[in-house]
Amino acid sequence: MTSSDLVELRRDLHRHPEPAWREFYTTARLVDELETRDLDALYVGPEVLSEEDRMAVPGEEELETWFDRAREAGAREDILDRLRGGYTGAVAVLERGEGPTVALRVDIDGLPITESDGDDHVPFSGGFHSENEGYMHACGHDAHATIGVGVLDAVAESDFAGTLKVFFQPGEEQIAGGKAMAKSGHLDDVDYLLAVHVGLDHPSGEIVAGVNGFLAVSHFEATFTGAPAHAGAKPEEGDNAVQAMATAIQNLYGIPRHADGATRVNAGVVEGGTASNIIPEEASIGGEVRGETTELMQYMEEKGRRVVRSAAEMHGCEVDVSTEGKAPSARSDEELVSIVSAVARANGGVESVIETDALGGSEDATYLMQEVQDNGGLAAYVGVGTDHPGGHHTRTFDVDEESIGLGVEVLAGAVLDIASSRP
Amino acid sequence: MTSSDLVELRRDLHRHPEPAWREFYTTARLVDELETRDLDALYVGPEVLSEEDRMAVPGEEELETWFDRAREAGAREDILDRLRGGYTGAVAVLERGEGPTVALRVDIDGLPITESDGDDHVPFSGGFHSENEGYMHACGHDAHATIGVGVLDAVAESDFAGTLKVFFQPGEEQIAGGKAMAKSGHLDDVDYLLAVHVGLDHPSGEIVAGVNGFLAVSHFEATFTGAPAHAGAKPEEGDNAVQAMATAIQNLYGIPRHADGATRVNAGVVEGGTASNIIPEEASIGGEVRGETTELMQYMEEKGRRVVRSAAEMHGCEVDVSTEGKAPSARSDEELVSIVSAVARANGGVESVIETDALGGSEDATYLMQEVQDNGGLAAYVGVGTDHPGGHHTRTFDVDEESIGLGVEVLAGAVLDIASSRP
């Protein structure tokens, strides 16, 4: 794929941002593109996901709305049919003789953010801004998916000996898709895994060979159900779900700190009740807990569940707690980071190489990294700098398209280096 | 107006339920009807309201939506023009020589409830159910307004000596309109005030001469504004509006009970935050406080404001508290209750008379009662029984139209009795 082909693909994806499990157009477009290659296998939808591990899957109606939208946008019907029910994502496989199995993971989903229509916002002035009102590729996953295709082509054209698998993962923004892909079986024989992210406040020309500092995270939704009553006439007949919720919030933030490292908790979205004069029957908390390690996140999760359950009991309510997304912590393996670093330093287009840097947020690539590491393999999360006018997750985010090609070069270079040096 | 005319009017009103300050069709329909009478004065919209005392007035867009809907439903343009900006309601005046000034207050607004479309729901099977989707006359105010017109006619046709004023009040359901009408000046010369409510679990044929036990009430909306931050990366940079809200809720319910009588508090509708991983910037509580007396309600109001203010401060948030509706407590005067009772007992259609009964809820007719009592006049709140299949404020509420006529008879009878016995 030429450089301008890559840009064209990225722009088409940018025009069609889709959130978790609704990446119908995106998957279909990528599969359509990949089918023209001489691949050894191309797995799609249900074939690349462990069904029971999908999280935060939206309701049927919501899925259908996006399905129809994808069709109207021109996605191929035969591919769409394979994605029904929100089974998005794909895995492309290239086998080139004896050698290690190397995997590249890219994510493909967009965000519920309304894209800027300012004249200085390139996607707008350039005519490729979002066609899905209220949604936007504001974190560069359009570039990631494009890099995935680019690396596949670059490796296919090389003298690579081994197997390359490119994972196009849905639902990263909601940390909803990583586990399902990690548990799909496609990672079982992978010896080396590279994941990639553009930007992260690093400029074009800069490579971070190993990103670390992922907080393990778990999103939850707690719904309290009590009994309504007239607040003036019969206050004692209510089981007040808002009181339960408030008690839970106060005590969630009060979960003890932990000597082993950083923890986090947030009651990010709350709502409850129907009218000023009705004792609230229902209330909910959409929140998250995090930990510097997976164990610390689990510590928060257990304490959090106890808080929520006891708060419900205290006010005569039922509570339903669901997990809406999850990701463990993980670390880039130094051995693999060294390879990426050496390849980057050798690349003329790279102006600066940072050995390791901390993310400070969460990512569900960690599920895939952990899976490979648990199997005895190595994993690294690579940052590809790109000048981005607005911050990640803002209306004016954009990528410097030049950095897509550089990312392809470095990652493909790393794949080749791994294959040649590791039998 | 004949009995069947009354029914026809009630059904037309029933078809067009409108909430507070949006009673455009209702007011226009009533004014259109009243203009055909030989009235001495008919005040409309801004003429019957103290502007600064209107509470919970919706935004312009919302008002326009309902304004347009009323026009489309056939309301007279010239009357509608007088109601622009949500100035609904009317006062009809009949002067018939020397005598006391007697007032009747009826309310005219509907509720945000979706009406039943069951075959056993008479308005549905009878073809006069709500044409405003999601709204319904589920508390009988359609009957109240009709009774207002009926009493006016009945008194006009009698040998009544004195002045009769009928107040068609908007916004009772949100206790939003009573004060504005009470402070309009039209009550200044009123010697006797009767207010009326149908149903209240009393069957057709039963009259409650004096309803009491109104709790004073105040609705508030408290909006907390803090500062957002990434919950994983920078938790310390947020000013958490949801924590402020939860602290406020816990302490609102903990306001001390009062030795002087019953108090109430409710955090009925809450919401806050935008995403699981963002420290919430905004949160709100829509709630109410009540008291057995106005003083007790004010005690709760003061303590409640202190709680809300301190909770905001505690978490570095601003808080804005607005009053969204209010009503004092009030008592029916025994002297007037006796008159109503005597008239009711003398009426052949009345099967049972209850001297006084307690409501246990709130009502903003109390503003008008208090105004008249403060001026040295007397007031009574009269219950007119009606068989109602569903409870008040439920989808299947309906009135027994026979009771409308009986209500007119008893109330008109009371007006005449007052005028003849009280010079």
Place this chain on the structure above:
Amino acid sequence: MTSSDLVELRRDLHRHPEPAWREFYTTARLVDELETRDLDALYVGPEVLSEEDRMAVPGEEELETWFDRAREAGAREDILDRLRGGYTGAVAVLERGEGPTVALRVDIDGLPITESDGDDHVPFSGGFHSENEGYMHACGHDAHATIGVGVLDAVAESDFAGTLKVFFQPGEEQIAGGKAMAKSGHLDDVDYLLAVHVGLDHPSGEIVAGVNGFLAVSHFEATFTGAPAHAGAKPEEGDNAVQAMATAIQNLYGIPRHADGATRVNAGVVEGGTASNIIPEEASIGGEVRGETTELMQYMEEKGRRVVRSAAEMHGCEVDVSTEGKAPSARSDEELVSIVSAVARANGGVESVIETDALGGSEDATYLMQEVQDNGGLAAYVGVGTDHPGGHHTRTFDVDEESIGLGVEVLAGAVLDIASSRP
């Protein structure tokens, strides 16, 4: 007993104030006095108490301390021996032929208040102030016990036909003794019960024929036990009893108000923890709930227990909840109030008679009243006015000794009137 004998007795009791289940000197002194009468029965200690219904009994060491103190103060050894283990109180019985069984209940315990040593405090200047440092008869129970003996004598000397039982009840201040005496069996045949209290802000010469408005009450002690940990080094290893306690307090005050009447809740005494840098292992709440009726108190009790239990669970703590005192609500029977009122009006020493008045607090005479009423008898709680310089439960409380004699006259008069008019 002459008037000066009564005064002497009262002063001796005043010198020896003793709290619940420690009224060793008081009981012995009364029994010593009563044994000189020609009584038909005199029950003491274990004979007048239902063992399982004693509440808030102190530990052995505490009991022994007071037991020894009573001996040192000169209490008769043989009587003391019958009171061992904190079985205090007595019932004196006078049988005088055919007639109803009438009971009088007086309480005998003192308060943990240090008595004033001001020159204007009569017990101090008069040389009969408390000899038990830190304790005081600050609520007039010394006068009550004296009235009990006085009434017994007055009735014995009259032509009374019937049975009179005088109950000298321990532990009223902690509402700890009423139930045990009510369930002792001695009330089973009682037809009429009078209870008496001096003062209550009524002056000497005033009689309240029937006191009402007792709130049912229950005292509880909730002790939370968690696990300690170093707050700096291992915060996650603690199970924080103070967090559990704080959560419980917040939610106890938030128990919903009740439409059926007044309720109360108070976390009156709290403590917890051992050092600033240790996660608190233990914490406790000494509190109470009340209700306008016994049912309302029970409603508060149930909700309160649920709050306390859930708060403990929430923080990984155990909680132990004990009842430390309890009393139901009760009402004086109008029939009996009328008798007392008539007798009082006929007494020349009485200047003013109030038919009924509300207490607004709690009293465990209600256990005895309820027991008699449940058996078909009548009960009334009589107020005997007395000028008291300081308020009840203050260091300068004192009674006007003149009112003791008047109280005896009115109560003995009522007993005689009951016997003569009720066969």
Place this chain on the structure above:
Amino acid sequence: MTSSDLVELRRDLHRHPEPAWREFYTTARLVDELETRDLDALYVGPEVLSEEDRMAVPGEEELETWFDRAREAGAREDILDRLRGGYTGAVAVLERGEGPTVALRVDIDGLPITESDGDDHVPFSGGFHSENEGYMHACGHDAHATIGVGVLDAVAESDFAGTLKVFFQPGEEQIAGGKAMAKSGHLDDVDYLLAVHVGLDHPSGEIVAGVNGFLAVSHFEATFTGAPAHAGAKPEEGDNAVQAMATAIQNLYGIPRHADGATRVNAGVVEGGTASNIIPEEASIGGEVRGETTELMQYMEEKGRRVVRSAAEMHGCEVDVSTEGKAPSARSDEELVSIVSAVARANGGVESVIETDALGGSEDATYLMQEVQDNGGLAAYVGVGTDHPGGHHTRTFDVDEESIGLGVEVLAGAVLDIASSRP
């Protein structure tokens, strides 16, 4: 001083454990001992303390009790007189020609712990256990003070060129004395500071050249004052200090975590109220906040004060917050750690040397370390292993007296090495 002299001194100090600002016997004993040396200066009491920086000074009565106890135990009157008012501690100065100024800081206070009287507890079986009932040297400060004297002697007998200052600091256990000594002026010319602690779970023969990981800490006492009221009769008249306290506790634990590092908060000791049936007038929280850095501790302190203040306001209470002890964070300088490490490795009695280790708790030696570092000097906190049967701050804690001599050797060696290598 011979080895057996050191042991004798340590045992005498062990017999007289004294808490913060009450180290009368201890200071007098040390001064008495030091006066026999050929010192260049010996500062005592007020001369070694910045008055305004003393924290948690007890009341006069408490001070006098301990003062008298010290006199009775045989402390020299003339020295005691210089310590009146709780001005304890001393600084001994040795000037030996040109060279750097080196300081050693040892702490001298005991703990409110009752010492074991088990036969296997050496101080008990050896006859030198605590003579101050309820207090104990349970953290080895008796050994520290002894090491201070030992190092002074060892250096005095060497060819040391420079100035040596030994700081005998009061009140470490309550982090109450470090600041006052740090700000006394005696550190102004200090180039190198060594602080020492025995044990810390390191066995005899092991040296930790540089202890790190001190959490900055601040102890506070928050006292809420409201208004009492009868909980049954007048609940609305109270301003409930326990409600304020509970609200504060809930929100103290909810202070947001911080991205820059570990924070801690604890409400360690709480109490409030006087009786179940009285709305509590007073309540207090004795607690602490910590931070991985001084800035993080201050962040917690500021948020904590806001919580406490707002909680008081919310419930109509006043609140008084006092600081009861404080210490910053600090780090051992690597340069100085290397010197200690080299000296230790060269010592035949040392079996194992650990370069650096983390404490995980707090210490107010950090005030002195920070003062020296701020002046451009270097500081290190040295751990001297000692077999201790019970843990620190337990009833069975004891030190292996052999390790005292080894500590003296290593520290004196370090002082000499500094002086010889650093001009």
